[in-house]
Amino acid sequence: QKEVEQNSGPLSVPEGAIASLNCTYSDRGSQSFFWYRQYSGKSPELIMFIYSNGDKEDGRFTAQLNKASQYVSLLIRDSQPSDSATYLCAVNTDAGNMLTFGGGTRLMVKP
Amino acid sequence: DGGITQSPKYLFRKEGQNVTLSCEQNLNHDAMYWYRQDPGQGLRLIYYSQIVNDFQKGDIAEGYSVSREKKESFPLTVTSAQKNPTAFYLCASSLRQMNTEAFFGQGTRLTVV
Numbered sequence: 001q002k003e004v005e006q007n008s009g010p011l012s013v014p015e016g017a018i019a020s021l022n023c024t025y026s027d028r029g030s031q032s033f034f035w036y037r038q039y040s041g042k043s044p045e046l047i048m049f050i051y052s053n054g055d056k057e058d059g060r061f062t063a064q065l066n067k068a069s070q071y072v073s074l075l076i077r078d079s080q081p082s083d084s085a086t087y088l089c090a091v092n093t094d095a096g097n098m099l100t101f102g103g104g105t106r107l108m109v110k111p
Numbered sequence: 112d113g114g115i116t117q118s119p120k121y122l123f124r125k126e127g128q129n130v131t132l133s134c135e136q137n138l139n140h141d142a143m144y145w146y147r148q149d150p151g152q153g154l155r156l157i158y159y160s161q162i163v164n165d166f167q168k169g170d171i172a173e174g175y176s177v178s179r180e181k182k183e184s185f186p187l188t189v190t191s192a193q194k195n196p197t198a199f200y201l202c203a204s205s206l207r208q209m210n211t212e213a214f215f216g217q218g219t220r221l222t223v224v
Binding site for chain 1: 161
């Protein structure tokens with residue numbers, strides 16, 4: 001079992017809809033969680049991070065963390081075609097000494 | 112400006128050649144990572160280093176080698192033993208602390224000709 005798992009997609013949503021991206025992790029000691037967005041041919045850029053159980057909102061983005069169930073989600077409200085990208089989940093593992101990335105979910109927002 | 116720099120941006124390799132990809136950071140980060148990304152795929156970890164003069168294999172280390180002689184530098188050599196090296200290579204760095212993100216370089220696109 002991989003340490004951080006994501007559905008590879010593609011996840012296709014219509015413009016204006018809510019896109020929901022999910023990530024599960026295996027290390028119960030993980031304490032910090034990051035969402036990166038990567039456009040094709042570019043390097044990943046950080047869009048959200050979350051450390052505590054519950055929701056964290058930033059503009060159209062909401063990160064949700066449930067440590068008991070070991071999953072973290074990213075919701076994108078009012079999805080735009082410019083949101084079409086691969087979204088990578090990263091988890092701090094090994095007592096914080098390294099980040100482990102999931103394989104990413106490709107999101108396609110159709111006009 | 113602080114950041115992480117990869118060079119070159121594009122690299123072409125002939126069959127049987129070794130090539131070295133450069134990664135330099137001036138963020139004073141302890142940890143550095145090399146990832147490989149194939150078209151339409153996610154990141155796969157090649158090697159990582161948490162301190163100078165120490166590094167560990169990731170999931171796909173075969174055919175690659177690294178060194179960490181300086182905190183700022185973590186070069187990756189793609190050897191002739193790597194049979195399918197054409198890919199996008201990303202270097203990243205981070206502090207060795209909880210609640211800190213990783214920063215990425217701009218990537219090197221390697222093509223075998």
